[in-house]
Amino acid sequence: MNVKQTMVGLVPYQPGKPIEDVKRELGLDEVVKLASNENPYGFSPEVKKVLQDSLENLAIYPDGYARELREGVAKHLGVKEKQLIFGNGSDEVILLLCRSLLTEKDNIVTATPTFSQYSHNAVIEGAKIHEVPLVDGVHDLEAMLEAIDEHTKIVFVCNPNNPSGTYVGEEEFLSFLKKVPDNVLVVSDEAYFEYVAAEDYPVTIPLLKDYSNLMILRTFSKAYGLASLRVGYGVGNEQFIQALDPGRGPFNTNTIGQIAAFEALSDQQFITECYEKNRVEMERFEAFCEKKGYKYYPSQANFILIDLQRPGGEVFQKLLEKGFITRNGEALGFPTCIRITLGTKEQNERIIDVLSNLS
Ligand SMILES: *Cc1c(COP(=O)(O)O)cnc(C)c1O
Numbered sequence: 001m002n003v004k005q006t007m008v009g010l011v012p013y014q015p016g017k018p019i020e021d022v023k024r025e026l027g028l029d030e031v032v033k034l035a036s037n038e039n040p041y042g043f044s045p046e047v048k049k050v051l052q053d054s055l056e057n058l059a060i061y062p063d064g065y066a067r068e069l070r071e072g073v074a075k076h077l078g079v080k081e082k083q084l085i086f087g088n089g090s091d092e093v094i095l096l097l098c099r100s101l102l103t104e105k106d107n108i109v110t111a112t113p114t115f116s117q118y119s120h121n122a123v124i125e126g127a128k129i130h131e132v133p134l135v136d137g138v139h140d141l142e143a144m145l146e147a148i149d150e151h152t153k154i155v156f157v158c159n160p161n162n163p164s165g166t167y168v169g170e171e172e173f174l175s176f177l178k179k180v181p182d183n184v185l186v187v188s189d190e191a192y193f194e195y196v197a198a199e200d201y202p203v204t205i206p207l208l209k210d211y212s213n214l215m216i217l218r219t220f221s222k223a224y225g226l227a228s229l230r231v232g233y234g235v236g237n238e239q240f241i242q243a244l245d246p247g248r249g250p251f252n253t254n255t256i257g258q259i260a261a262f263e264a265l266s267d268q269q270f271i272t273e274c275y276e277k278n279r280v281e282m283e284r285f286e287a288f289c290e291k292k293g294y295k296y297y298p299s300q301a302n303f304i305l306i307d308l309q310r311p312g313g314e315v316f317q318k319l320l321e322k323g324f325i326t327r328n329g330e331a332l333g334f335p336t337c338i339r340i341t342l343g344t345k346e347q348n349e350r351i352i353d354v355l356s357n358l359s
Helices: 019-026 045-057 067-077 090-101 117-124 141-147 170-179 205-209 238-247 255-266 268-292 312-321 345-356
Strands: 084-087 107-112 128-133 152-158 185-189 214-219 232-235 303-307 337-341
Touching: 019 312, 045 255, 067 084, 067 255, 084 090, 084 238, 090 117, 090 152, 090 185, 090 214, 090 232, 090 238, 107 117, 107 141, 117 128, 117 152, 128 141, 141 152, 141 170, 170 185, 205 214, 232 238, 255 268, 268 303, 268 345, 312 337, 312 345
Parallel strands: 107 128, 107 152, 152 185, 185 214
Antiparallel strands: 084 232, 214 232, 303 337
């Protein structure tokens, strides 16, 4: 049996190493995963209270429309319910966009390095990828604009960008959006939205009124701490979202995920606390880098990309042996860097201690 030609040679998504694998391989009792930008503080305690209820109906298919969650998110964002599409993680919304918009005649424009799933899914659809290098870790929107041609269907702007944590400011994003042809979809992937501190970060939701070709992606996997339940969503123009909907799997988000996400959304106090702790911990890493003279990319997210001026794999391995799973920059397009998800104060102090004593 053969798969379609576009999939030949494609490698599956390379996730951060699982904790149990590392414990077994290295004979370690304690391993901390700071690799996949999960929330080190878990999720809202309010979610735990409703999880028991969500277990009552496991024999019944979930609500494919995710009505309650949809109402909650629509209210939270101030958009219409019909402007939302939910996915099994925002990963699935990316897949759905590529599936729905791309053929082998088309192309997408993305930055490089950026989140791998944009090009991965576009490649499977047979589309071409116009990659535009980051400039000092930041999207080069002018060059991305120039990379758009008559076959471009989607431009992905990962903001803040994974893996660099850098962001595109409001003015720049707006002037970009104004110039993109209105038959090209601009996807603003805001997976780390809740962590952003920069005052000039684009406020994109109100722009949906004027730009029918704008789509915003958000997720419950990062700050909301529900990565394993797989709930993400897209917000866009109502007609466009409704046109996408038939491409979605009938029950793509599950009951537990919907109930947990709804509850998590209503506990904004938890999100604020996580945001504040994350900023304190970010300053800890920045101070460390400055003290050691290491270049780092200023991050608006919950991870930091540090250039240790030696092969990322080497540092990755040393940290692994000390019980810390991070991301090797070699696999992320930054060969002399590692990407570290910010952990708790105690975890961060320990990993910084290991990094300080690298031989
Ligand atoms: C983590 C991440 C996602 C995917 O999150 P889901 O768990 O699928 O919701 C999407 N985009 C970026 C940039 C991410 O870092």
